[in-house]
Amino acid sequence: MVEVRLENLKKYFNKGKVKAVDGIDLTIKDGEFLVLLGPSGCGKTTTLRMISGLELPTDGKIYFGDRDVTYLPPKDRNISMVFQSYAVWPHMKVYENIAFPLKIKKFPKDEIDKRVKWAAELLQIEELLDRYPAQLSGGQRQRVAVARAIVVEPDVLLMDEPLSNLDAKLRVAMRAEIKKLQTKLKVTTVYVTHDQVEAMTMGDRIAVMNQGKLLQVGPPTEVYLKPNSIFVATFIGAPEMNLLEVSVKEKENSIILEGEGFEIPLPSDFKELLENYTDKTVVFGIRPEHMTIEGVSSLEHVKRSTTIEGTVDFIEALGTDTIVHANIGSGHVIKVKLPGHIPLEVRSKVRIVIDLDNIHVFDKNTGKAII
Amino acid sequence: MKWKSFLPYFLILPALAYLVFFIAYPLTQSFILIFKESDIQVLKVLTDRNFLMALKYTLALAVAIIPIQVALALILAVIMNKGFKGRDLALYALIIPLIISDVAGGLIWYSILAPYGFLNKVLINIGILDSPIYFFGYQFRNMEFLAIVLAELWRLTAPVFVMILAGLQMISKDYIEAAEVFGATYWIKLRRIIFPLLKPTLQTVLLIRTIWSMQIFGIVWVLAGRDIPVLAGEAYYQMTELKNYGVASIYVLVIATLSILLGALYLKFLKAEYLEVKT
């Protein structure tokens, strides 16, 4: 049960040419479930492996509480890890697999037995204790890996995409189980994944990474509703946030975001926020669910809005929701997500209502959020 | 087209027919020949002093060489499995003996162990010895035995090493990292994870190496001639010098039988339980 602190953590390969992890500062609170989220190659697994000690950093420090563990071998860090491949040893029975960490730490025999049975019960694999891993399914082996990780009560629990090799249904079930388990045990957990749904449903906080850098850290709702960059905004959320390149044009009492073939009018209070960008190009972003269509869907929850016109291009009827693809001008198509079944026809003209409390404007060059 | 379904058989038939013809046919011929000669003849050969000596020395060489060799190869493989600077160069050097035949190997070691060979010259010049150690010649039979052991340790550790290294590299890195994470020291990793997972490889390696050793010939012939009789050497001698086809065949069949017996023994006693369970 410790706080994990990463200070300016770096991992370079190939004499500095490959910057896998490029200066990460992150504090993971005691008992927190922190998700490291990012695309393949962003450095999240490398960061995890440095926390574990399986890789040593090129620069920077790692602290567990007050202890500087930066260069300690894994066995001295009091950690546990669940590998993506589970790494359940094939030549040992399930019982011996789970008991291994305890045996290494020289626990007395009856204590080992007690704990193994406790972990097995938590993961519902009591009947499998006498089997060999080859006799188990992938999902069962994964549970063995988790049981083995919790049995020794580590200071930090590390998980490297443990669910990615499971089929979809099992994944959803295990997500909830792992989160419940962690809440119960209150162990500081660092969880690596590229699946943003996993991150959103499981994390107390999400740390979004790309190209070795930490882009944003915060609770799921914050990262979702207030992304600080285009990357974070588009990586999280499906369907993706709509992005449109516009230039900021000032009018007497309002501001207009002028795009190619369309215009988004904004009320005057946005003038101040955008004052440095007059006549410059920015990127406007709005999530599909933060828009509605006049006359077709309810508008009550939207406090402030603006409207643009479009022609329906394509409709995805998903059953629970409908995604309307609307051409707002010169081929720019945005997606609007509406609940339920929407009786619209292709080529019909619609007025799209944009919720102004949830718009985003990003700097075109840096990608950082302005609004 | 019906004949299409016979295509796999057509493709494999020539090779199979070849092997049957060149192996099964002569082998059966030998068997028949042996059984045609009265049992007393066969018994005479099997109790002949020459034969018993050949059997003794063949087995003795195997016992002297194989355990050390496998242990050596195992240590080498574990060391070479780590990455380190210059590893590739070292690896290339270590595998050179793979292409050296037993005859060449014997001749090479002659240059080391001969009276005017490297070893003697070095030891004399340093002052440890006054006169050379004699490794060769009938009266130095025990030294000849030692020479053979040294030469074979030098020559055949390479293929054994390569086989073990291949097996070692097949062990998924994850298994070892998981052990590290859960607190295993280097020795625990070796003992509880790597070694058990290496057992199937070791079984194969021991099997192959033992069967090779039953056929040991060229290196003995080069370093000791018939001073150290071995089964294959005696077979060769009976066949080419004494033109005694029948006796040679008996020797050959003994080698074959020994190999099969030892093979069966290894398979029985080195089984890994975790590979046998029904998945």
Added chain:
Amino acid sequence: MSEEIKRKLKQTIFYTLIFIVVSWVLIPLIISALYAFASSSEYYNPNRIIPHSFTVSHIKTVLITLGALKGIKNSILVALLTITISFILGVPAGYSLAKFVFPLRDSIKLSIVGLKVFPLAIMAVPLVKLYIRLRLIDTLLGVALAHTVIALPYVIFITSSIFVGIPKEYEEAAMVFGLTRFGSFLRITLPLALPGLAAAAMFTFVMSWNEVFMAAVLTLHNRTLPAQILSLLAGATGGATPAYYKFAAAFIMILPAMLFVFFARKYLITMWGISLK
């Protein structure tokens, strides 16, 4: 002792060990090569560990007077023949095992793997009677045929593994676009399999070049190099030959193989490891 010093010490010990092991392999080779070229006075001089004056006369004698050159020619011929025959027989067999599923497949596979473990070289003795009848005795073809018996299981096994590694979709795509199965084998599979086949050929060459028992039993006059050296320089009669001829012979035997392998070293380890499984 500080961590840093401990680490450096471990490293030094480690590299020393590596150095010792590598020297242990290389020194006998270097010594025998040096002695092969040492003039006899240098060799018999007890104070000269490393010879200073060299000569090629020993090599020449072994090659020409003792006929090793002919032995080399014979060995090369036999090796090439062996490769040819074992490939003609083995490649289709490997292909069959890799690409088709048929009853008996597993038992055939098992028996071929079993053959690798069987002492095949000693088959030479039972073969003699057959060879006399077929008039193959003391012929290079005879030796090549015998070597093929040893080589076949390996060739079948290696080529089978190689072909398994080539996805059948590649061939199927070619067949969809108009090639016959044989055509797609020639134009698609074979080129992709070439590196592996080259390694198998190299393995077979080395095996045949070094093989001595069969060659010695099945021939009298047309001997391959190892068989010839064996009768010249070893055994009861040969044991008394001067030492430097032995070293020259060793050098002659190793050089071609070393050159051959040097040019294909990348394949050696992987192929040897796979084929000996």
